[in-house]
Amino acid sequence: MTLETWELLSYIVTVVALPFAIGVFLFEQSKERENEEEATWQQISDAYIDFLEVVLANPDLRLRSQHATPDLSDEQRERMWVIFDMLISLFERAYLLVYDEHMDDKKRRRWHSWEDYMREWSRREDFRARLPELLRGEDPNFAEHIRRLAEEEVRRGPA
Template sequence: MNTIELFEFLSYVVTVIGLPFAIIVFIMEQNKGRQNEEEEIFQRLSDEYREFLKLVLDNSDLQLLRREGAKAEFSEEQKERRLAIFGILISLFERAYLLVYEDNLAGKALRRWKAWEDYMREWARRADFRDVLPVLLEGEDEEFTRHILKLAEEEMARR
């Protein structure tokens, strides 16, 4: 085999083996990058929810950690703070819906979404939260609005 034939043979080897291998590696790296991005989004949202819970703790007089909802009567200032805190929560839930939810989720993505849906259901069990949902959902994403209202109806029916 002369040098030209050797180079021609090697170019065939690269074309037949190297190019498909490079494409496979590229696709795998793209998928890994997408998964890392999804994980980062989920982590940022989780951090925001943790910050929200700190806000709830800082406003313990509003009784927002009671599963059944508040039992006390509130002043106008307390009612306003509750509404603002519920507004922050709806904003966080909408962001999670827009960034995490997709039709036909599976695997890790489905588990991530179910965690957010559990949070939504937990809050939707509260009558005081459900009562202000119409006000909180004005101007929000229509699909998100339908989704959280459906969850609220389901949780109310369970009670």
């Protein structure tokens, strides 16, 4: 091969193959990010299912009701508070891992499901009453967000 042929081939690589390789690299990076986001979403979704199993294991607390459970013993009240602590921790993790002010449609749909869970629990009287204590030491932006949701649910009234 002549020097001119080598130069022509190098131009072809520079003009065609290099941009193509960069495009493939960026596409793969995007897919990898999407897979990581999916894995994160799946982990916190699984954690919520695990949390619901704890709720089911404590039927005497009537945690699926929107109303405060009356006449709890000290032991029942302690279990309820621990369960609420678990829930706030899970909500904060979801907020920190999923929430973003500039979400695309897919992320927004995922986030709205978490926001629905937060709203549902915020309708519960004793959960709302416990929020100031539960949010002590939590991420300030998360605390502000869930307080706002709880206030909206109070204004909205019973479902």
